[in-house]
Amino acid sequence: MKAVTTGAGSIHFRDEGPKDGRVVLFSNSLGTDLRVWDRVAPLLPAGLRVIRYDKRGHGPSDCPPRGTWGMGDHVADAAALLDALGVKGAVVVGLSVGGQIAQGLAAERPDLVHGMALCDTAAKIGAPSMWGERIQTIEADGLEGMADAVMERWFTKRFRTEKKAELRLWRNMLTRTSLDGYLGSCAAIGDADLRESTARLRLPTLAVCGDEDGSTPPDLVRETAALIPGAEFHLIPGAGHLPCVEQPEILATHLTQFMKRIGHV
Numbered sequence: 001m002k003a004v005t006t007g008a009g010s011i012h013f014r015d016e017g018p019k020d021g022r023v024v025l026f027s028n029s030l031g032t033d034l035r036v037w038d039r040v041a042p043l044l045p046a047g048l049r050v051i052r053y054d055k056r057g058h059g060p061s062d063c064p065p066r067g068t069w070g071m072g073d074h075v076a077d078a079a080a081l082l083d084a085l086g087v088k089g090a091v092v093v094g095l096s097v098g099g100q101i102a103q104g105l106a107a108e109r110p111d112l113v114h115g116m117a118l119c120d121t122a123a124k125i126g127a128p129s130m131w132g133e134r135i136q137t138i139e140a141d142g143l144e145g146m147a148d149a150v151m152e153r154w155f156t157k158r159f160r161t162e163k164k165a166e167l168r169l170w171r172n173m174l175t176r177t178s179l180d181g182y183l184g185s186c187a188a189i190g191d192a193d194l195r196e197s198t199a200r201l202r203l204p205t206l207a208v209c210g211d212e213d214g215s216t217p218p219d220l221v222r223e224t225a226a227l228i229p230g231a232e233f234h235l236i237p238g239a240g241h242l243p244c245v246e247q248p249e250i251l252a253t254h255l256t257q258f259m260k261r262i263g264h265v
């Protein structure tokens with residue numbers, strides 16, 4: 001396992017492909033680790049350097065106590081990873097909160113980001129009160145208590161019916177996330193309103209959303225894409241909140257076409 005030291009402690013990452021290749025950095029969603037990209041990464045054009053990482057409190061990455069950090073720290077961790085690897089000008093592919101990290105990184109460290117692919121994300125996700133209620137429910141009942149409801153937002157009914165064994169693994173991934181990582185990220189998302197800073201961004205941007213996304217519905221993602229001049233938006237049919245799991249070929253095709261258009265491959 002590879003690790004970089006950031007303000008969080010040790011952050012786990014995976015670094016694949018030629019070291020002199022153009023970089024794609026993947027940033028995961030709430031309650032998932034870097035395996036969420038397992039089906040997409042191998043479908044990308046050869047020659048890219050593909051870096052994935054586990055944000056604080058997800059996968060084996062360290063996590064300071066919740067309440068002591070926020071979205072800016074998630075962004076700083078991503079920046080510290082790229083700085084440690086000597087990377088500039090990456091295409092950052094962010095899923096949900098990972099997409100907020102991508103937006104924050106593009107705003108704070110434009111030298112690190114050549115383009116963004118925003119997957120099932122928005123500049124503002126949900127009301128602070130909704131995140132406060134989620135935190136209270138999980139503090140009372142644990143992640144187990146809401147895992148089935150989360151699966152309904154992550155995956156289409158078809159996936160949940162036809163892939164029951166695999167569904168168990170995604171559910172386990174969620175329920176085994178550290179509470180500091182999960183609840184700290186819930187608070188970070190609840191506090192984050194990136195609409196002003198994202199509207200100032202000027203960089204190549206692709207936005208996609210599963211047509212059955214129950215967490216960040218297509219219209220919300222479309223609204224965020226509309227903040228950035230020239231950003232393109234595509235609906236991904238047959239996917240919930242995690243098109244990288246349900247429709248990896250379609251997502252990889254969009255990513256590849258986007259990277260070709262902006263000269264990244």
Ligand SMILES: O=C(O)CC1=CCC(=O)O1
Binds near residue numbers: 028030095097153189
């Ligand atoms: O748990 C959900 O509803 C899905 C989600 C919201 C933000 C994120 O990263 O995942």
